[in-house]
Amino acid sequence: MNKPEPPKKQDAGKVLLQELNRSPNNKKDQGRRRRGQTLLIPLLAVVTGLIIGAIFIIFTTESVYAAFGESIGAGLIASWDAVSIAYVSLFEGAVGSPARMISAVQGGDPLTIRRAFNPFLESLVASTPYIFGGLAVALGFRAGVFNIGVEGQLFMGAIFSTYAGYAIKGLPAIIHIPIALLAGALGGAIWGFIPGWLKAKTGGHEVINTIMMNYIAFRISDYLLTGPMKRPDSFNPVSPTIEPSAWLPQFFQSPIRFHLGFFIALGVAYLVYWYLFKTTWGFDLRSVGTNPDAAQYAGMNVTRNIVLAMALSGALAGLAGANEVLGVNHNLAMAFSSGYGFDSIALSLLGNNHPVGVILASLLFGTLRNGATRMQLNAGIPIDIISILQAVILAFIAAPAIIRTIYRLKKPAVEEGGVTIRSWGGQ
Amino acid sequence: MATTTTTFHKHVERVSPVRQRVMGAIFLLLGLIIWFFFTRNLSPETVTSFGLSTANAKTQLSPWIIPTQLALYVLAVICAVMGGYQLARGFQRFTNGALGIVVGLFIFGFLIWAAGGKTMNLVGLFNSTLSKAIPITLGALSGVLCERAGVVNIAIEGMMLMAAMVSALIGSLTHSVWVGLLAGILVGALMALIHGVLSIKYKTNQIISGTVINILATGLTSYISAKFLQVYEDLNNPGIFKPWPIPGLADIPILGEIFFNNNIFVYGMFVFLIVLQIAIFQTKWGLRLRSVGEHPKAADTLGINVFKTRYMAVLLGGMMAGFAGAYFTVGSSGRFDEVMTAGRGFIGLAAMIFGNWTPFGSFGAGVIFGFADSIATRVAILGIPIPSEFLLMAPYVATMIVLAGVIGKGQVPAADGVPYEKE
Numbered sequence: 077m078n079k080p081e082p083p084k085k086q087d088a089g090k091v092l093l094q095e096l097n098r099s100p101n102n103k104k105d106q107g108r109r110r111r112g113q114t115l116l117i118p119l120l121a122v123v124t125g126l127i128i129g130a131i132f133i134i135f136t137t138e139s140v141y142a143a144f145g146e147s148i149g150a151g152l153i154a155s156w157d158a159v160s161i162a163y164v165s166l167f168e169g170a171v172g173s174p175a176r177m178i179s180a181v182q183g184g185d186p187l188t189i190r191r192a193f194n195p196f197l198e199s200l201v202a203s204t205p206y207i208f209g210g211l212a213v214a215l216g217f218r219a220g221v222f223n224i225g226v227e228g229q230l231f232m233g234a235i236f237s238t239y240a241g242y243a244i245k246g247l248p249a250i251i252h253i254p255i256a257l258l259a260g261a262l263g264g265a266i267w268g269f270i271p272g273w274l275k276a277k278t279g280g281h282e283v284i285n286t287i288m289m290n291y292i293a294f295r296i297s298d299y300l301l302t303g304p305m306k307r308p309d310s311f312n313p314v315s316p317t318i319e320p321s322a323w324l325p326q327f328f329q330s331p332i333r334f335h336l337g338f339f340i341a342l343g344v345a346y347l348v349y350w351y352l353f354k355t356t357w358g359f360d361l362r363s364v365g366t367n368p369d370a371a372q373y374a375g376m377n378v379t380r381n382i383v384l385a386m387a388l389s390g391a392l393a394g395l396a397g398a399n400e401v402l403g404v405n406h407n408l409a410m411a412f413s414s415g416y417g418f419d420s421i422a423l424s425l426l427g428n429n430h431p432v433g434v435i436l437a438s439l440l441f442g443t444l445r446n447g448a449t450r451m452q453l454n455a456g457i458p459i460d461i462i463s464i465l466q467a468v469i470l471a472f473i474a475a476p477a478i479i480r481t482i483y484r485l486k487k488p489a490v491e492e493g494g495v496t497i498r499s500w501g502g503q
Numbered sequence: 504m505a506t507t508t509t510t511f512h513k514h515v516e517r518v519s520p521v522r523q524r525v526m527g528a529i530f531l532l533l534g535l536i537i538w539f540f541f542t543r544n545l546s547p548e549t550v551t552s553f554g555l556s557t558a559n560a561k562t563q564l565s566p567w568i569i570p571t572q573l574a575l576y577v578l579a580v581i582c583a584v585m586g587g588y589q590l591a592r593g594f595q596r597f598t599n600g601a602l603g604i605v606v607g608l609f610i611f612g613f614l615i616w617a618a619g620g621k622t623m624n625l626v627g628l629f630n631s632t633l634s635k636a637i638p639i640t641l642g643a644l645s646g647v648l649c650e651r652a653g654v655v656n657i658a659i660e661g662m663m664l665m666a667a668m669v670s671a672l673i674g675s676l677t678h679s680v681w682v683g684l685l686a687g688i689l690v691g692a693l694m695a696l697i698h699g700v701l702s703i704k705y706k707t708n709q710i711i712s713g714t715v716i717n718i719l720a721t722g723l724t725s726y727i728s729a730k731f732l733q734v735y736e737d738l739n740n741p742g743i744f745k746p747w748p749i750p751g752l753a754d755i756p757i758l759g760e761i762f763f764n765n766n767i768f769v770y771g772m773f774v775f776l777i778v779l780q781i782a783i784f785q786t787k788w789g790l791r792l793r794s795v796g797e798h799p800k801a802a803d804t805l806g807i808n809v810f811k812t813r814y815m816a817v818l819l820g821g822m823m824a825g826f827a828g829a830y831f832t833v834g835s836s837g838r839f840d841e842v843m844t845a846g847r848g849f850i851g852l853a854a855m856i857f858g859n860w861t862p863f864g865s866f867g868a869g870v871i872f873g874f875a876d877s878i879a880t881r882v883a884i885l886g887i888p889i890p891s892e893f894l895l896m897a898p899y900v901a902t903m904i905v906l907a908g909v910i911g912k913g914q915v916p917a918a919d920g921v922p923y924e925k926e
Contacts, residue, residue, distance in 0.1 A: 136730055222710055224657075280906035283657065283710055284856060287849050288899040299892035415721070421714050458729035463722025471697075471715045475705035 118426050118433075120479050121472035122440065125465045130159045132464060133457060162455040169450025170199050170443040190328055195446065197334035201404065203442025205230070207341040208396035209420030210427060210434035211348050212264075212389045217429045218352055219385030220365035225271065225286025226393040227417025228293035229264035233394025234401045235297055236263030238408040239305065241318030241401065249321045253402070256322040257340075260398025261391040267293060268390015269383065276379040282386065290417070301410055315408040324403035337403040342435070344395065349431040361385055393417070415463070422470040441466065523593045526602060530586030533609045538579035541616035545572045551615045554624035555757055562756050571619040578612040610874070617878070617887045628877060629761045634835065636866070636873030637772050638663065638844070641827030642851020643858060643865035644775055645820040649695075650860060651783060652816030653796035654702055655920040657713035659824050660848025661720030662694045666828025668724040671839035672732065674741025680833045683741045684767075684826070687833070691825020692818050694720065699817040703810055706922035725841045732839055743837040744768065768834040771826065772866075780862040792816055796916035799923040809923045827851070853902035860916065872898040 134140055137158040144151030172195040180192035209226050216223035223229075237260030244252065271285035300306075301313040308316070324335040352358040363371040364381040372378050396416060401408055423441050427433025441462075448459040472479050480487060549571040555564040582605055588594070594601040614623065642659045649656035666687035674683020694716055701712035732739040744766040752763040762769075783789035794802040795812045803809050827848075832839050850872055857871075858864025878887075879894040 136727070224710070224714070274903065274907055278907040280903065280908070284852070284906055285903055287657070288853060288903050291846055291849065291899045292896050295892040295896040299890050302892075303890065415718075418714065418718055421711070422718065425711065456730075458726045460722045460725035460729060463718050464726060465722075467715050467719035467722060470711070470718065471701060471707075474707040474711045474715065475701050477705050 114428060116485070117476045117479050118428070118437075118473060120483055121426070121469050124472060124479065124482065125469040126163075128468050129461055129465045130163070132461070133159055133162050158455070162451055162457045165454035166444070166447040166451045168447070169195055169454075170447030172196050190332055194332050195450075197328075197332055199439070199443040199446040200338050201333050201335070201442075202446040203438045204337045204341050204403070205396040205400050205416050206420065206423055206438035206441050207338075207345060207435055208392050208399060209416050210424045210438050211345055211431060212268075212392035212396070213420045213424035214427065214429040214431065214434050215348060215352070215361075215392060216385055216389040217424060218365050219361045219381060220368060221272065221275065221282050221382055221385055221389070223268065223286060223386065223389045223393070224283050224421065225267065225289050225390075225417070226396070226420045227415070228286065228290035229267040229390040229393035230397035230400075230417055231293040231297050232267040232390075232397070233260035233264035234397030234408055234412065235300060235305075236260050236394070237398035238315050238318060238401050241322040242316045242407075244322075245319055247319075247321055249323075249325070252319065252321040253324065256318075256402055257395065257398050260394045260402075262394065264394015264397065265387045265391035268393065269387040272383040272386025272390075275386070276382050297408070298410065301408065305408070307407075313410045318402065318406050322402055323406060324399070326403075333404060335403040337399040340395075341399070344392070345431040345435055348392070352431070393420075396420075419463075419466055422466045422473075425473045426469060523598070524590060526598055527586050527590035527593075530582055530589055530601070530605045532586075533605055534579045534582030534586055537575055537582060537609065537612045537616075541612055542572055542575050542579075545575075545619060547572050549620045551618045551620070552622040553614075553618065554622055555626060557624065557626050557630075557760060559760075562754070564756050566622060567625075569615060571615055574615050575612055578608050578615075582608055606871075613878075617885050621885065623881075623885065626757060626760050628881070631877040631880070632870060632874045633761060633765075633769065634873075635876045636869040637768050637834070638827045638830050638847045639851050639854050639872050640772055640776070640866045640869030641768075641823055641830070642848050643854040643869060644779055644862055645823035645827065646852055646855035647779065647783070647858075647860055647862055647865055648792075648816050648820035648823060650855070650919050651796045651916055652792050652813045653799060653916055653918040653921065653923070654699070654813055654817050654820075655709040655713065656698065656817070656820055657710055657849075657852060658694065658698050658716035658720075659827075659851050660844055660846065661713075661717035662691045662821055662824035663828035663831070663848045663851075664720045664724050664842065664844045665694050666691045666825035667831040667843060668727060668732075668839050670829040671739055671741045671832035672727070674833050675738050678742075680742050680744050683833045684744075684829045687829030688822045688825040691821040691823070691828060693821070695817045695821020695824070698821070699814050702922065703813050703817070706924070709920050709922070721842060724839075728839060728841050739838050741833050741837065743833055743835065766834060768826075768830045775823065775826075776862050776866050783862065793916070796918055799918050799921075803923075803925065809925070813923070824848070850898055853898055857898075857902055857905050871901075 134155045137154075140151060140154045140158055143154030172192055177192045180188040183189075209230065212226050212229070213223055237256050240256040240259035241252075244255065247255070267289055268286075271280075271282045271289055274280045274285050275282045298313070301315060305315045307314050324337050324340075326333060326335045328334060350358075352362060360371070360376045361381050361384070363374065363376055364378050365385075368378050371381075400412065405412060419441060423437035424434055426440075427435070427437035444462050444465065445459075448457075448462045451457050451461075452459045477487075479485070547570075551569045551571045551574070553567040553569070555567055556562070585601060585605055589598070589601065614625075614628075617623070642663060645659050645662070646656050669690040670683035670687030672683075673686035674680050677683070697719075698709075698712055698716055701707040701715065702709040728739075746764050746766045747770075749763040753759045755763070781789075783792060791802065791807050791812060794805075795807060795809050795816075799809045802812075828844070831843055836843070851869075854865050854868035854872055857868035858866070875894050875897045879891040881887075882889065882891040882894065
């Protein structure tokens, strides 16, 4: 009903090109100010998010209220203390203490150096599933489908990967690791394929179907972990330990957990970039995402691309799960993923649905998540502050007009492409 | 408006032979499941005994004894006959009614089978079904309000979670469950306001703004819970609404125990259900609401303020979700635990779809989902050879089947999720 007029047939190619040019990642015709804002708005969103987080910390710290009872000056000092302790320990937990790093490097003892740099490496470990998850959401958005089911696909990936990890025995690592990873990708792909196929064949909206598939996946994992996949000698709902031959190799001795998964994630991000922006298939996929009607007129197979996008997106999400069980946990436990799937939506949008943006946003989110653990210990700020920050950042990214109003930015001549997904009514 | 859509819908029903056959096959399949699966390993002497009153009832009824095998065969035959008739002639416009009857028979057969050779208290089962249906139904009503006005609401979960936390906190601070409930409703409205401003004013994608609310609610509630509620136990002890037996009605056997001896949330749910069903489909207000959800431009041309109507619908929906959320703390458990809504908001969303965007339909779906939930908690006691996880999965699978259009296309508001731009 609010649909734009379907383009005339002879103009289809032209319309399509225009549509694609509206995408912020096309280098041609990109005004300087617009490129500035594509970077500026996410940055300002993150900064504003941190400021709002600081205000929130002040309001929920008891000692601040006590200090304001004495005098306004004392109150301000107490507020500053609360925020600075929180954010300094967040930084130290995420990156490491600069003083400790310098003295470790000067001392020259390799063990001390590794320990000093461990927080940073841990942040990379925490970022890895985010990269896969963010790529999954971004790929979906590029094809015009909203994959809100990353969490469920991640679970399925983890289940498949765990099974391949402990059930196959006696393989050398060089074969076992790829098999286990591919099993994870397959599990996720199946879980993404189903809602994609349902959307293409019956029009059932993928958002509802993926939400439902999330919960189905949780119940399946509950069932498997209390039944068929339960570790025989354990009372807890945990799978058997994965064979060491399927573990993603770690670069340092434990307890430093930095493993190969991070580099695999970077490689996969490059593959996704290449696929989306350098191949004809990727062009088809993006065309279907930007304007399905025009794509249809240009002779592209909309149905196939939607199904393909959901399956690929699911496969990426499945890799996130595989990466966690093969690289970090080495077994599958109940509720092992704490909301990676939903965070992925936020960081994909923060990264402008571009693989490079997703990597940067994942590094930020992983760093925050890792640092928050230390903040909880040192400053008594619950780790959940990260979710609040993520929600605020997501709100600002989704409604850039708010950021423009706060910082008096001019509205760009052409609105950014943003996401073009249809809701279930407007079909 | 109402008449046109209804006639259209009926028209579609009559001319779809595929649907007729699919339905007939479903009826037959259910009959076959009862005949072959449920009657396995039963001796003809086995009886099922249904308890009809709980220990607290004034008039104690003697249990209802049914010969298990015979009853199952009868049910199977009825299902099969209905399936045969559906395949041959079709129930035409009574198809949905026939489906309801067959599903009802199947569930009855399931209960007879599950309790074969044992005793199951039906009143207890229905009581727990109803209490599990409350948050689902209320959440679905919240969705109906928003989506009938054209605003997609996947933030029901987040709104409920926030309301649950706030009503526990405020209820404990003020030592009044009433103030707690009020605070829960207000915070539901506040979350809805965020959703409304993002999606109506800033025209953000409504699914994304719903996700914002969900992440925000999870973060805020877990933060405050970890920082305050778990540290100071006094802040997490709001008390709960006591049941109010309705004089006279509460003493009726069976029905009285199930319906008339509950707390304010159950009565509230029924009141909202009836009021909304009438308001949305029989009043001028409802016509305007639906017109904004179906064709905002036409509504605007006729002088209806689209933005105002949508804000109002979203705020009312938020208050409804707030009421639903308060049920978790001041209505049933009496304390807040992190992420205690555990996906009920999303089941509410499913119930709304299942119930075809109508209040009564949502309630029906809520009861079915609540029933699956309460059976799942009894699986171990009854020794049913189906893992409880599969029963818990059933609502989600059912929703996907409904959405796929197997049982007929739903009446999605046409402008659902489309931001309105005034020209």
